[in-house]
Amino acid sequence: xxxxxxxxxxxxxxxxxxxxxxxxxxxxxxxxxxxxxxxxxxxxxxxxxxxxxxxxxxxxxxxxxxxxxxxxxxxxxxxxxxxxxxxxxxxxxxxxxxxxxxxxxxxxxxxxx
Amino acid sequence: xxxxxxxxxxxxxxxxxxxxxxxxxxxxxxxxxxxxxxxxxxxxxxxxxxxxxxxxxxxxxxxxxxxxxxxxxxxxxxxxxxxxxxxxxxxxxxxxxxxxxxxxxxxxxxxx
Numbered sequence: 064x065x066x067x068x069x070x071x072x073x074x075x076x077x078x079x080x081x082x083x084x085x086x087x088x089x090x091x092x093x094x095x096x097x098x099x100x101x102x103x104x105x106x107x108x109x110x111x112x113x114x115x116x117x118x119x120x121x122x123x124x125x126x127x128x129x130x131x132x133x134x135x136x137x138x139x140x141x142x143x144x145x146x147x148x149x150x151x152x153x154x155x156x157x158x159x160x161x162x163x164x165x166x167x168x169x170x171x172x173x174x175x176x
Numbered sequence: 177x178x179x180x181x182x183x184x185x186x187x188x189x190x191x192x193x194x195x196x197x198x199x200x201x202x203x204x205x206x207x208x209x210x211x212x213x214x215x216x217x218x219x220x221x222x223x224x225x226x227x228x229x230x231x232x233x234x235x236x237x238x239x240x241x242x243x244x245x246x247x248x249x250x251x252x253x254x255x256x257x258x259x260x261x262x263x264x265x266x267x268x269x270x271x272x273x274x275x276x277x278x279x280x281x282x283x284x285x286x287x288x
Contacts, residue, residue, distance in 0.1 A: 067219070094274055096274060096275070096276075098276075098278075105265075105278055105279070105280045105281065106220075106265065106267075106276075106278035107278070108275045108276060108277065111274050111275055113274075118274070119273055119274065119275040121275065153219055153220070155219075157274060163225075163274075164210060164222035164225055165222065165274070165276065166222065167212075167219030167220045167221070168219050169217070169218055169219045170219055
């Protein structure tokens with residue numbers, strides 16, 4: 064069974080640009096979550112989608128947004144990039160509702176210059 | 177405000193001995209706790225979890241203990257193996273929400 068796939072794995076942007084990251088969950092998983100990992104802040108929850116609806120949202124500015132498609136694939140977008148947005152962005156999927164372990168992808172490493 | 181804290185940034189143990197990783201939390205609403213392992217350039221991998229209705233959960237070499245009154249949990253790895261060398265994250269969630277709050281991680285090094 065294929066794991067969580069994130070693309071691109073690495074990307075470099077400049078301040079003010081916007082970026083879109085993609086995540087394909089494990090087949091059959093309907094919930095997709097996004098996390099930001101930085102050396103200073105650790106792993107922080109961005110948002111979670113289930114059945115194309117945002118169910119939970121972390122404490123990030125509105126520049127961070129996401130969506131989920133009918134096939135459960137998800138994208139997140141960051142607009143007007145800032146230097147502090149440089150991070151590893153991790154996507155995780157889980158089968159459905161309720162508490163359970165998340166299955167993480169390898170992440171997309173974003174560098175903002 | 178860090179709701180989940182891992183106060184030891186690093187831990188070194190000898191192969192075959194016990195590794196004990198600790199985690200404290202402040203939010204009384206947390207009712208589900210997980211441990212993840214992370215190797216460089218990889219996403220976190222789920223290890224073991226525990227619900228607040230239990231005080232212990234065991235899976236092979238890994239055991240998680242939960243002390244609700246102290247708001248403390250620990251991960252025991254026995255025996256430790258060099259392949260266990262990684263960063264270990266403690267995480268918690270509340271009321272069935274799939275939003276995890278992570279600790280800052282503990283880097284475990286198991287010496288051969």
